[in-house]
Amino acid sequence: MLTSETVSLFQDIVGSDNVILSTTGRLVYSYDATPNFQAMPDAVIAPRNTQEISQIVKVCSKHKIPIIPRGSGTNLAAGTIPSQGGIVLLFKNMNDILEIDEENLTVSLQPGVITLDMIKAVEKKGLFYPPDPSSMKISTIGGNINENSGGLRGLKYGVTRDYVLALEAVLPNGDIFRTGGKLAKDVAGYDLTRLLVGSEGTLAVITEATLKLVPMPATKKTLLALYQNMEAAAKTVSAIIASKIIPATLEFLDRPTLVAVEDFAKIGLPTDVEAVLLIEQDGSTENVMNDIKIIEQICKDEEAVSVQIAATETEALALTTARRAALSALARLKPTTILEDATVPRSEIAKMVKAINEIAEKHQVPIATFGHAGDGNLHPTCTTDARDHEEMERVEAAFEDIFAKAIELGGTITGEHGVGMMKAPYLEWKIGSEGIAIMKAIKHSFDPDNIMNPDKIFAKETRKRVVVT
């Protein structure tokens, strides 16, 4: 609980209009897109600039008040739950694109900018920001940076981390500092920029960023290949890469996902096949035509039952929009949707999908799987009902098995969603006790009082993540 003196201090810093104290107002920020996690913040504060954030953080530091920086709350790992109360920081007043620098190919902006708004702004100048998390229509850049968001184009273009050149941030003691610059090369000390990217708000509050842009590809082509077995689809993925082609996207949907997406989007997707690959290539017109022709042949050679190249941009857009709607489509089936992102080396996809299906069967839970086949980042998705505690125990057990299998295949527990509270109990499986010890030491070196987004990344006692509230 905040004292009235502390509340007054916050109101003096940001103005009364930018402090939410009402129960209904705070309730909205008690959860994020992750099912089954909820906790009330003591206040929700929307600062207007970096100086105000520095002042707020100094108050929090003095009184040991937890700070939870929050973008649009679209994260799927319980990364923005105020589990110990404290204040949720909103960036709705810090949502300006500050500069698009066409000479250095950079965009500088505040954390509250919506990802897609920035992408559209730079595209008007013929520039391209490749990371495209599925939530990009509502997610913020600040959220993307804190979570190191991925997306469909990760295989060819990398993830958010690969595009962050410089950051301004406020440390847990209120100090403001800057990393990097409009520089392709900078080795002045440890790479603090990339240490902050993906740190899930546990080290500092990011207050400004400069991102790298690339020239917009001249053209793009989309291809849909249908398969009657998963192995053939996986072999296609390997064969494409072996042919030295890196497609812009190389997405996979299994039959349960297809059925849900078609029922939701009604664009004429087949629902009688076992797997679909959605493949996009971008670049110069010659390269794209050439690559798509080779990819088409590979799909046929690897026993695709049908290969269809989108004839128009509208048709292509419908296909990618359908893929992006997978989560929404699946979410309609049952009250609770748990979407995971166990990730394996590309060569292990077929094994992993097979294992997921066996695990679902073993625990008698419905799991649909889709995801980024090109980079091994899969989204096994369970539709369930959080009120059914017995079923939730089985869901939990199934995901435990899935994480263990991903690690066994040389993979990771999370490819793009982050650890948050949801996967904290499993982090040690991936990085070992030595890794946990180092990460805790780093956390302590930034934030000795543990006020920055507590309970994220590092687990408490239990291994169970299903919090029955």
Add this chain to the structure above:
Amino acid sequence: MLTSETVSLFQDIVGSDNVILSTTGRLVYSYDATPNFQAMPDAVIAPRNTQEISQIVKVCSKHKIPIIPRGSGTNLAAGTIPSQGGIVLLFKNMNDILEIDEENLTVSLQPGVITLDMIKAVEKKGLFYPPDPSSMKISTIGGNINENSGGLRGLKYGVTRDYVLALEAVLPNGDIFRTGGKLAKDVAGYDLTRLLVGSEGTLAVITEATLKLVPMPATKKTLLALYQNMEAAAKTVSAIIASKIIPATLEFLDRPTLVAVEDFAKIGLPTDVEAVLLIEQDGSTENVMNDIKIIEQICKDEEAVSVQIAATETEALALTTARRAALSALARLKPTTILEDATVPRSEIAKMVKAINEIAEKHQVPIATFGHAGDGNLHPTCTTDARDHEEMERVEAAFEDIFAKAIELGGTITGEHGVGMMKAPYLEWKIGSEGIAIMKAIKHSFDPDNIMNPDKIFAKETRKRVVVT
């Protein structure tokens, strides 16, 4: 000094043949490629595997013995000087390429592998490792990772950091840990992989790495453009980027560098122009031909006095070899060569080169400048004589001015060489006292006893780097 007991322990671990104790033997490892820094190690040890390194580190931890991991000692920032004695770790017995994985496009290897050997090995499989530090014929991958080495292809392809997917390392307490995987996406906690890349051996001993590869570009073309003034060359660089073309390399040489290189390499380079741009594009044949045509026209529009496209691969190779020989060529002129890597945003190159010339004039020291114009990474190079203390004072003052100017223009004190001992006194100019405080806290969290490559990155009292021995 090591006790005879400690020496025996080391000999037991790695075998007597792998411990050098003689004065002449140790002398070889008392310096690296940086002028004016020298200090004797107490022993030089060449372990044969990770377990041996772990055992060595445990001995060092117990007795507080400094550990200096060393590749080929080609670094230019006094990054491998045993300034407090201790042991130099060599990786000559750990130089195996462990696996080239054509399905996941990765290479796994030990730190002692020579960069060019690895590049040649993967090229045989049609794969490409883009980072190409000028020292790649003798540098090791372990050294490249510790320094986050850059190279000529940084503009289009990024630097070493962008290709490190996974590491195995030994912590200062002897624990072995692993980060990352053969994964394009992995957000399981803080990005320890990239924290170790560029950490200059101050956090842990890197014992194995997995690097990302990309398909080999189908073709490559090289173009040489001559200018009678620097501004025209800089405007060309900006115009190429503004035309949405990112060349594979975009190198700049000024007249003093040209004269030295031509005198050394004798390939018929012009020595009567003020600046040369050496531009390479790679990719599909159509794209390369198309880009080179546009680049040629831009050079002409921006008042290049001559534009020449290399007709044959041999001719192209001669040009790039000449550029890579710049340091060796300049080093012949005087007993001491100090090559720096102040780096600015691409848009500021003309201003920076002009400032470097004015600073050289002001301090009456000869400075030749060449470097990576495309990514703003310049190499102002002073040929001097370390025995002339009065001149060295002026050289030092000139580089101080150069670093200050780079920072003023939004740049950094080091783009690709690292901080080492040489630039430690200037690091605070770039990252501020807050940045230094955080980096020191990170260092302390890994290495509380400061045994890992002490005196690098973090400065002692003095700002002067010219150590008169």
